[in-house]
Amino acid sequence: MQLKFTITDPTEQLNTVYGVQLPSDWVADDSIKYGKQGLIVRHDQCGKRQAMVRRMLGAADALTIDKRWFKSTVFKVCQCIVPINGYRVCSSNIWYEVTMKDGSLMHCAAICEGWQSKGGDIREGIILLTTAANVLLAPLYNKMPVLLHQRELDSWLRGERPILQELNRIASPYPSELMQVEQCVTK
Numbered sequence: 001m002q003l004k005f006t007i008t009d010p011t012e013q014l015n016t017v018y019g020v021q022l023p024s025d026w027v028a029d030d031s032i033k034y035g036k037q038g039l040i041v042r043h044d045q046c047g048k049r050q051a052m053v054r055r056m057l058g059a060a061d062a063l064t065i066d067k068r069w070f071k072s073t074v075f076k077v078c079q080c081i082v083p084i085n086g087y088r089v090c091s092s093n094i095w096y097e098v099t100m101k102d103g104s105l106m107h108c109a110a111i112c113e114g115w116q117s118k119g120g121d122i123r124e125g126i127i128l129l130t131t132a133a134n135v136l137l138a139p140l141y142n143k144m145p146v147l148l149h150q151r152e153l154d155s156w157l158r159g160e161r162p163i164l165q166e167l168n169r170i171a172s173p174y175p176s177e178l179m180q181v182e183q184c185v186t187k
Contacts, residue, residue, distance in 0.1 A: 014041075014083065017105055018153075020051040040126055042080035042112055043157045054112060056082075057125035062109070062146050062171035066164065079159050079166070080126060081148065082108040088184060091140040095184040098137065098144075102178075107153060109146040109170055111163075134173035136181060147174040 011022055018041045026039050037053045044050045084106050086099035100106060109129045117123050129146040137144050148156055148170065155161075156170065 013105065014039075014051060017150075018049055018051065018081075018083070020049050023052050026051070026053045038082055038126070040080045040082055040110065040112060041157070042078055043159075047158065049157065054080075055125040057113075057127055059128045059130050059143075059145075060111075061143070062129040062131050062167045065167055077114075077163070078112050079156050079163070080110050080112040081153065081157065082110050082126065082128060082145075084108060087145065089137070089141045096140055096181050097184050098179060098181050100178060101180045106145070107148040107150070109148050109156060129167070129171070131171045132173055134176045134179070136176035136179055137173075140181070144173060146170055 014020055014022060020041055022039075026037075036056060038056050039051060040054050041049055041051050086097050086106065088095050088097050090096075110126045111129065112124060112126050114122060114124045130143045131146050132138075133140070133142050133144045152170065156166065159166070161169070
């Protein structure tokens with residue numbers, strides 16, 4: 001799955017939706033891929049939303065994550081959101097773009113994890129959470145990002161419930177009737 005993040009006026013839209021300022025090291029890119037930097041929104045230590053740039057490490061099925069995953073991989077975990085306008089998926093060598101029908105941002109649930117490198121540096125990256133595809137997307141691909149509704153953003157960012165309980169709650173496919181799929185002209 002290839003994610004895409006293009007916003008015509010990112011400062012205004014992100015400020016309106018999330019109430020954050022863009023970080024100075026973020027450069028708008030129309031293709032956020034695994035291993036590349038992407039924009040995330042998360043809470044800081046004081047509980048205030050902040051936008052930052054982090055490397056996308058991979059994806060994980062929200063329903064297969066268990067306690068062992070948190071113990072074995074990292075020493076610091078927090079919940080975050082990856083804001084995107086849409087994402088692209090390839091089926092039978094044809095690329096399709098998935099967006100919201102109303103043109104609004106998609107709020108992808110993710111986990112920001114921190115670890116210490118062999119050299120002693122603190123590193124952070126994000127794992128995008130996935131779930132089963134909805135009825136609209138299932139013919140193209142069997143997975144889709146876990147998408148949050150606007151009303152769920154604060155609850156997810158604050159981590160109000162234990163993370164495994166929260167993952168079970170949010171891991172249902174996003175409603176098909178709110179999304180649209182179009183064939184891409186270019187990859």
